[in-house]
Amino acid sequence: xxxxxxxxxxxxxxxxxxxxxxxxxxxxxxxxxxxxxxxxxxxxxxxxxxxxxxxxxxxxxxxxxxxxxxxxxxxxxxxxxxxxxxxxxxxxxxxxxxxxxxxx
Numbered sequence: 001x002x003x004x005x006x007x008x009x010x011x012x013x014x015x016x017x018x019x020x021x022x023x024x025x026x027x028x029x030x031x032x033x034x035x036x037x038x039x040x041x042x043x044x045x046x047x048x049x050x051x052x053x054x055x056x057x058x059x060x061x062x063x064x065x066x067x068x069x070x071x072x073x074x075x076x077x078x079x080x081x082x083x084x085x086x087x088x089x090x091x092x093x094x095x096x097x098x099x100x101x102x103x104x
Contacts, residue, residue, distance in 0.1 A: 004098050018085040022078035032073050 001009075043049045056065050 002102075008096065015085060015089045019082060021082070021090065024079050025078060028076070028078055028081065031075070035073065036070050 001065075039052070043052050052062050056063055059065070
């Protein structure tokens with residue numbers, strides 16, 4: 001079995017786990033916190049504030065949507081993750097691309 005097929009099989013097994021088993025509550029809570037605080041800590045210079053907020057302003061005309069976004073993330077449940085995995089990560093919707101490094 002090649003390395004790429006082992007990696008592919010591991011990805012498929014992980015997807016199957018997410019489809020069949022709810023994510024532990026604490027793991028999901030930790031991910032939500034990490035996402036929020038990673039965004040906030042990325043706003044550490046004027047350039048990064050401008051860059052980090054620009055897409056929200058461009059899409060909505062303001063930054064209020066950021067709070068809405070993180071409130072929406074807070075409402076995501078383990079069952080939501082499981083249902084989304086089952087709905088969107090199906091074999092019929094997969095595209096597999098294998099990238100190989102240059103021969104030396």
